[in-house]
Amino acid sequence: MSRAVTTRRKTINTVLAWGIGILIFFPILWTILTSFKTEAQAINDPPLFLFFDWTLENYAVVQERSDYMRFLWNSVIIAGGSTLIGVIIAIPAAWSMAFVPSKRTKDILLWMLSTKMLPAVGVLYPIYLIFIELGLLDTRTGLVVVIMLINLPIIVWMLYTYFKEIPGEILEAARMDGASLREEIIYVLTPMAVPGIASTILLNFILAWNEAFWTLNLTAAQAAPLTAFIASYSSPEGLFYAKLSAASTMAIAPILILGWFSQKQLVRGLTFGAVK
Amino acid sequence: MATQHSRSAARLMMAPAVILLLGWMLIPLVMTLWFSFRRFLPNRPDIVPGWVGFDNYVRFVTSSAFWPSVQTTLIIVGGALLITIVLGVLLALLLDQPMWGQGVVRILVIAPFFVMPTVSALVWKNIFMDPVNGLFAHLWRAFGAEPVVWLSDAPIFSIILIVSWQWLPFATLILLTAIQSLDSEQLEASEMDGAPPLSRFFYIILPHLSRAITIVILIQTIFLLSVFAEIFVTTGGAFGTRTLTYLIFQRVLESQNVGLGSAGGVYAIILANIVAVFLMRIVGKNLDA
Amino acid sequence: MYLRNALCAATALTVLGTTGAIAETITIATVNNGDMIRMQGLTDDFTAKTGHKVEWVTLEENVLRQRVTTDITTKGGQFDILTIGMYETPIWGANGWLIPLDDLSESYDVGDILPAMAGGLSYDGTLYAAPFYGESSMIMYRTDLMEKAGMEMPEAPSWEFIRKAAAAMTDRDNDVNGICLRGKAGWGEGGAFITAMSNSFGARWFDMDWNAQFDTKPWADTLNFFVGMMNESGPSGYATNGFNENLSLFQQGKCGMWIDATVAASFVTNPKDSTVADSVGFALAPDNGLGKRSNWLWAWALAIPAGTAKEAAAKQFIEWATSKDYIELVAEKEGWANVPPGARTSLYENPNYQAVPFAKMTLESILTADPNKPTVEPVPYVGVQFAAIPEFAGIATEVSQEFSAVYAGQQTVEEALAKAQAITNDAMEAAGYR
Numbered sequence: 001m002s003r004a005v006t007t008r009r010k011t012i013n014t015v016l017a018w019g020i021g022i023l024i025f026f027p028i029l030w031t032i033l034t035s036f037k038t039e040a041q042a043i044n045d046p047p048l049f050l051f052f053d054w055t056l057e058n059y060a061v062v063q064e065r066s067d068y069m070r071f072l073w074n075s076v077i078i079a080g081g082s083t084l085i086g087v088i089i090a091i092p093a094a095w096s097m098a099f100v101p102s103k104r105t106k107d108i109l110l111w112m113l114s115t116k117m118l119p120a121v122g123v124l125y126p127i128y129l130i131f132i133e134l135g136l137l138d139t140r141t142g143l144v145v146v147i148m149l150i151n152l153p154i155i156v157w158m159l160y161t162y163f164k165e166i167p168g169e170i171l172e173a174a175r176m177d178g179a180s181l182r183e184e185i186i187y188v189l190t191p192m193a194v195p196g197i198a199s200t201i202l203l204n205f206i207l208a209w210n211e212a213f214w215t216l217n218l219t220a221a222q223a224a225p226l227t228a229f230i231a232s233y234s235s236p237e238g239l240f241y242a243k244l245s246a247a248s249t250m251a252i253a254p255i256l257i258l259g260w261f262s263q264k265q266l267v268r269g270l271t272f273g274a275v276k
Numbered sequence: 277m278a279t280q281h282s283r284s285a286a287r288l289m290m291a292p293a294v295i296l297l298l299g300w301m302l303i304p305l306v307m308t309l310w311f312s313f314r315r316f317l318p319n320r321p322d323i324v325p326g327w328v329g330f331d332n333y334v335r336f337v338t339s340s341a342f343w344p345s346v347q348t349t350l351i352i353v354g355g356a357l358l359i360t361i362v363l364g365v366l367l368a369l370l371l372d373q374p375m376w377g378q379g380v381v382r383i384l385v386i387a388p389f390f391v392m393p394t395v396s397a398l399v400w401k402n403i404f405m406d407p408v409n410g411l412f413a414h415l416w417r418a419f420g421a422e423p424v425v426w427l428s429d430a431p432i433f434s435i436i437l438i439v440s441w442q443w444l445p446f447a448t449l450i451l452l453t454a455i456q457s458l459d460s461e462q463l464e465a466s467e468m469d470g471a472p473p474l475s476r477f478f479y480i481i482l483p484h485l486s487r488a489i490t491i492v493i494l495i496q497t498i499f500l501l502s503v504f505a506e507i508f509v510t511t512g513g514a515f516g517t518r519t520l521t522y523l524i525f526q527r528v529l530e531s532q533n534v535g536l537g538s539a540g541g542v543y544a545i546i547l548a549n550i551v552a553v554f555l556m557r558i559v560g561k562n563l564d565a
Numbered sequence: 566m567y568l569r570n571a572l573c574a575a576t577a578l579t580v581l582g583t584t585g586a587i588a589e590t591i592t593i594a595t596v597n598n599g600d601m602i603r604m605q606g607l608t609d610d611f612t613a614k615t616g617h618k619v620e621w622v623t624l625e626e627n628v629l630r631q632r633v634t635t636d637i638t639t640k641g642g643q644f645d646i647l648t649i650g651m652y653e654t655p656i657w658g659a660n661g662w663l664i665p666l667d668d669l670s671e672s673y674d675v676g677d678i679l680p681a682m683a684g685g686l687s688y689d690g691t692l693y694a695a696p697f698y699g700e701s702s703m704i705m706y707r708t709d710l711m712e713k714a715g716m717e718m719p720e721a722p723s724w725e726f727i728r729k730a731a732a733a734m735t736d737r738d739n740d741v742n743g744i745c746l747r748g749k750a751g752w753g754e755g756g757a758f759i760t761a762m763s764n765s766f767g768a769r770w771f772d773m774d775w776n777a778q779f780d781t782k783p784w785a786d787t788l789n790f791f792v793g794m795m796n797e798s799g800p801s802g803y804a805t806n807g808f809n810e811n812l813s814l815f816q817q818g819k820c821g822m823w824i825d826a827t828v829a830a831s832f833v834t835n836p837k838d839s840t841v842a843d844s845v846g847f848a849l850a851p852d853n854g855l856g857k858r859s860n861w862l863w864a865w866a867l868a869i870p871a872g873t874a875k876e877a878a879a880k881q882f883i884e885w886a887t888s889k890d891y892i893e894l895v896a897e898k899e900g901w902a903n904v905p906p907g908a909r910t911s912l913y914e915n916p917n918y919q920a921v922p923f924a925k926m927t928l929e930s931i932l933t934a935d936p937n938k939p940t941v942e943p944v945p946y947v948g949v950q951f952a953a954i955p956e957f958a959g960i961a962t963e964v965s966q967e968f969s970a971v972y973a974g975q976q977t978v979e980e981a982l983a984k985a986q987a988i989t990n991d992a993m994e995a996a997g998y999r
Binding site for chain 2: 006009010013014016017018020021022024025027028030031034043045046047089090092093095096097099100102108110112113114115116117118119120121122123124125126127129130149152153154156181206209210212213226227230231233234240241244245248251252255256259260263266267270272
């Protein structure tokens with residue numbers, strides 16, 4: 001009897017969870033479907049779900065208008081570069097906060113987070129002027145630096161929470177064996193923290209990929225990533241749902257696929273110290 | 277455990293991150309402060325920039341748009357937090373139950389987090405909320421109802437909806453991890469005791485989640501305070517959706533009054549810090565535990 | 566083998582030498598409007614002719630404006646050519662931020678540019694931007710629905726007639742709205758429409774001392790008339806409709822009349838996108854018998870920011886994109902109805918173009934708009950649907966947001982006008998006009 005109840009409960013859970021999951025995913029699904037319709041089919045009433053003439057025309061139009069690969073490549077470089085550099089800078093900082101905490105550690109951590117609260121628009125002019133001075137406008141270098149700085153607090157915070165979960169005795173033992181600080185970090189700490197670091201990298205890669213204020217304002221043609229690509233499709237003349245959907249699908253597809261493949265790693269580490 | 281040696285090493289290792297962030301905070305901050313006391317109109321080269329004392333501050337705060345914008349900011353941040361946390365807890369509880377295809381459901385639920393804000397705003401605005409061709413309009417008409425003009429009839433709700441859709445996955449994931457860490461023996465024990473599900477939730481699960489919830493609040497608040505693309509794309513600040521961030525954007529970029537906008541930036545920093553101190557108090561307490 | 570390579574290289578050098586210039590790559594910032602996207606597609610023709618390559622930065626209008634403005638005010642130098650309008654050109658020209666286009670080649674024939682366009686894109690008699698296309702606004706209406714309503718559209722109707730016709734054409738059961746107009750916030754969207762409309766009601770933005778005039782009766786009349794008519798015969802949710810939303814409504818046959826940019830005429834008569842292509846008529850924008858009609862004047866134009874290192878190549882591009890040859894090139898590929906309109910006199914003298922149904926009405930609309938004397942009462946500013954002062958864009962965007970809130974039923978006309986008055990006077994005071 002007990003078994004019957006659990007099966008019934010499991011069925012209900014499954015139906016409910018799938019229903020909600022599909023509901024949440026639906027906007028993305030609908031966008032992807034719309035991208036394969038003609039403009040007229042895209043606004044058809046009643047809406048066409050699956051039975052329409054699938055076409056790749058919109059993708060061809062979008063590709064013809066803008067060199068997708070270049071935007072994609074810029075996105076990869078900017079998101080990847082900023083995340084990697086951020087992690088390299090953050091690991092030592094997070095290490096020292098986790099293992100050599102002082103009275104001020106927490107204040108420093110919270111202060112770091114508070115730097116994220118500066119409204120970006122408020123400092124656009126200063127940053128723009130600095131970028132002109134340094135010749136960084138429309139360069140990937142400039143954007144890598146800015147995006148890295150924006151995400152650095154989150155990276156430090158995440159790494160700190162993972163490192164804190166690693167028992168200090170292990171490091172102590174390594175130290176007894178004569179490991180230097182550098183060796184301690186590279187050979188002992190980092191391997192143990194790999195899931196956490198992977199999760200940090202993934203989350204910040206996503207955040208950097210989706211950053212749309214600085215990437216749009218500090219680039220023109222050379223360094224423009226996918227966020228700039230989508231800005232040229234926002235409201236063109238005439239019917240545009242299908243083309244907008246195609247451009248949107250192209251902009252989110254890489255990160256969506258990456259996210260899905262790596263979701264186990266992402267989820268495993270995504271705790272921000274919420275779990276003790 | 278910590279020796280003098282490791283202490284100085286620690287300081288050294290923290291230095292790059294701290295110095296970089298200090299620079300990233302101070303340089304723009306100092307420049308913003310500098311501008312905020314000056315008359316600085318980039319598109320009026322005929323007006324010589326000069327010191328104007330607190331004029332910009334007074335003008336910004338006495339403008340009829342100021343207090344409504346603070347209010348809108350708090351409503352949007354608060355609304356999105358409330359929705360993502362309530363739904364996030366429920367969803368996390370559901371996903372924690374045994375079911376078939378849990379992995380796939382998780383993939384579906386997590387997806388909105390990967391969508392860039394501009395794209396999600398564009399898609400929601402046009403493909404869903406458009407009063408004529410949007411999917412909602414089709415749906416409403418199918419049931420014989422007059423389509424809702426989402427962005428002018430319920431503008432703030434629409435923006436909260438879009439933002440919540442983006443952040444629900446984040447909240448759900450963190451809360452799910454927290455629930456999964458809950459000692460199942462503890463739960464089973466309470467089940468044996470015959471505690472009803474509701475009280476089990478309020479006395480065991482929710483307290484256990486408190487730490488995760490505060491962290492969700494902290495991280496999301498940081499991102500929600502700077503929500504911009506969602507408003508820019510959908511209403512352009514019309515219909516009472518102008519947040520403080522958006523008001524500053526209008527002053528700096530649309531009106532090209534950098535002095536005034538910078539003063540607004542300083543107010544936004546103050547507001548953010550009030551919120552931050554408030555949050556840090558809670559989170560800080562939870563971090564010690 | 567080596568020799569052959571060397572020869573090849575030598576030939577290549579000579580070829581370069583004879584064309585007389587180094588091939589450059591110029592960066593152009595432009596709007597994502599249909600005509601510009603077509604220009605983007607034809608870039609190869611330019612590259613083949615001059616050897617210069619082009620990098621496009623195509624952005625949505627509002628994003629483009631901010632990007633370009635930030636760049637020019639800070640002298641960022643990210644672009645070699647900017648796509649700007651009649652609003653920015655005289656202001657930026659006066660500030661010395663644009664390179665004067667006073668040495669264009671003979672064959673380009675500057676004198677052929679429509680005087681109304683050249684005038685709006687000049688400062689102090691010097692041309693600072695070359696019009697890519699020019700527009701006014703006019704009525705586009707459904708001839709079949711007009712007939713069904715038993716009415717006939719005069720060539721130059723009054724607002725009263727339009728309101729009556731709109732009510733007669735409205736058929737809510739069949740999803741037909743008598744009239745579709747812009748209500749979307751933004752100075753270039755609903756703001757431009759209501760300002761142009763207010764001119765025909767005798768309203769103005771400022772008096773001669775730069776005092777805001779929203780507390781005057783003509784403004785109240787304009788807004789009350791607009792809101793009344795749209796509530797009777799407009800589409801639901803018109804408070805969020807801009808040019809693009811209305812275009813798509815009209816193309817789907819959901820509007821009886823639409824008063825908007827003359828360039829839309831080619832979109833609504835294009836059978837590829839429009840379901841009503843063969844039943845569209847045109848008329849001048851309405852008036853109230855006060856001597857001013859409600860049509861605006863605008864041009865999207867190409868300008869070169871001062872300080873670019875690629876001035877020569879940029880000029881070559883402008884000469885190419887705004888030339889008579891370019892118009893021919895588009896006509897050849899896409900037909901005469903799709904060439905960029907409103908920029909050149911010769912286009913309207915061309916019999917091929919005269920056969921296009923909307924050509925005559927477009928030209929007439931352009932010719933009746935007078936940016937130097939836009940209103941019934943005198944004003945200290947130039948511009949029909951805008952006032953060409955740097956502060957206008959910011960002010961008008963906020964004011965139009967207040968108006969859109971009226972259209973959405975969130976406040977009354979009186980409340981909106983009072984707020985508009987305060988916003989405008991406050992900003993003008995901050996900018997030192999008052």
